[in-house]
Amino acid sequence: MIFLVLIILLSTPFVLGAVFTAPSYKGPKTDHFDGKKFLNPSGKSAQGLKGVFKYMRTQKPGKWPEYRKLPFGPTPIDKQEGSKARITFINHSSFLIQVQGANILTDPIWSERCSPVSFAGPKRNRTPGLDFHTLPKIDIVLITHNHYDHLDLPSVLKLEAEHQPLFVVPLGVDLFLRKKGISNIKVLDWWEETELGFGMKVCATPANHFSSRGMFDRDQTLWCGFGIHTGEDWIYYVGDTGYSDIFKEIGQRLSPMQCAIIPIGAYQPEWFMSPIHISPQQAVQVHQDLGEPLSIACHFNTFPLADDNAEDPLVELKKAMSDAKISKNQFLVLTEGIPHSS
Numbered sequence: 001m002i003f004l005v006l007i008i009l010l011s012t013p014f015v016l017g018a019v020f021t022a023p024s025y026k027g028p029k030t031d032h033f034d035g036k037k038f039l040n041p042s043g044k045s046a047q048g049l050k051g052v053f054k055y056m057r058t059q060k061p062g063k064w065p066e067y068r069k070l071p072f073g074p075t076p077i078d079k080q081e082g083s084k085a086r087i088t089f090i091n092h093s094s095f096l097i098q099v100q101g102a103n104i105l106t107d108p109i110w111s112e113r114c115s116p117v118s119f120a121g122p123k124r125n126r127t128p129g130l131d132f133h134t135l136p137k138i139d140i141v142l143i144t145h146n147h148y149d150h151l152d153l154p155s156v157l158k159l160e161a162e163h164q165p166l167f168v169v170p171l172g173v174d175l176f177l178r179k180k181g182i183s184n185i186k187v188l189d190w191w192e193e194t195e196l197g198f199g200m201k202v203c204a205t206p207a208n209h210f211s212s213r214g215m216f217d218r219d220q221t222l223w224c225g226f227g228i229h230t231g232e233d234w235i236y237y238v239g240d241t242g243y244s245d246i247f248k249e250i251g252q253r254l255s256p257m258q259c260a261i262i263p264i265g266a267y268q269p270e271w272f273m274s275p276i277h278i279s280p281q282q283a284v285q286v287h288q289d290l291g292e293p294l295s296i297a298c299h300f301n302t303f304p305l306a307d308d309n310a311e312d313p314l315v316e317l318k319k320a321m322s323d324a325k326i327s328k329n330q331f332l333v334l335t336e337g338i339p340h341s342s
Contacts, residue, residue, distance in 0.1 A: 021214030025172030062309025073337015129336025144239035172221030265300030
């Protein structure tokens with residue numbers, strides 16, 4: 001009996017890992033796909049099991065405050081005409097971008113946890129900036145990769161049921177969505193573009209990250225950022241990424257750039273996180289590499305995903321901006337739920 005219990009305990013993680021594993025992309029080899037797995041432009045990969053175990057032994061997570069139940073922002077307008085965007089920070093990496101009459105969501109997550117289950121995993125620390133039920137008609141959803149804090153299945157299914165938007169995703173992520181009954185999808189490789197309607201197009205951009213939803217699908221679907229061309233200029237949503245000089249090329253290709261949405265959190269300890277998440281100092285470097293467009297911070301102060309606490313990214317961003325002589329009007333930290341016109 002004891003032996004049976006031990007076998008069950010040891011096998012459970014592998015069984016759950018198999019259950020949550022997402023379908024894998026199949027296609028020809030490229031400079032960033034070796035036939036089985038995708039590769040980063042930096043040449044660096046996320047830490048393997050040895051690094052993960054070291055992190056688990058040595059991690060020193062910062063203290064987060066108690067859950068903050070904050071009021072929702074005002075009901076968004078139905079649409080924003082013209083090429084200048086109205087951008088509302090929901091929180092984490094979720095934004096409502098209203099431009100050219102279209103309503104676009106990035107990596108939407110309204111769930112209490114970013115996890116395959118509702119009872120465990122990183123828990124939301126603050127209220128989303130917008131009430132889901134007050135959203136205008138959502139036309140387009142951009143999903144950068146399949147991690148649970150960026151592809152939140154409950155939110156995606158609710159959007160599909162109530163709004164039937166177009167989903168734009170990187171290679172392989174479509175296979176997971178199709179299994180869940182979603183069919184209005186456009187799939188992009190790095191640097192590929194597709195028309196969005198509304199006189200706009202979107203381009204998938206390279207990023208330094210990784211993908212997986214289970215134990216057996218590591219790097220078997222692509223990750224990316226997105227450039228939205230408004231008809232006049234570009235809005236660049238960086239997505240999750242470590243640093244490399246790829247941002248200089250992105251800045252040249254997506255020019256002129258109206259604004260850039262850049263992650264600043266989940267970066268400590270840097271020995272573990274740097275291949276996949278930029279630090280606030282590196283976020284300022286990305287801002288400079290892009291040609292210093294109006295920049296907006298994201299990926300902080302919502303889910304405890306690393307050792308930095310809720311305030312560390314903001315404190316370090318302020319210091320990095322001061323060191324680089326960048327004003328607070330050049331790199332914004334938006335209040336959740338309050339629209340900003342770029």
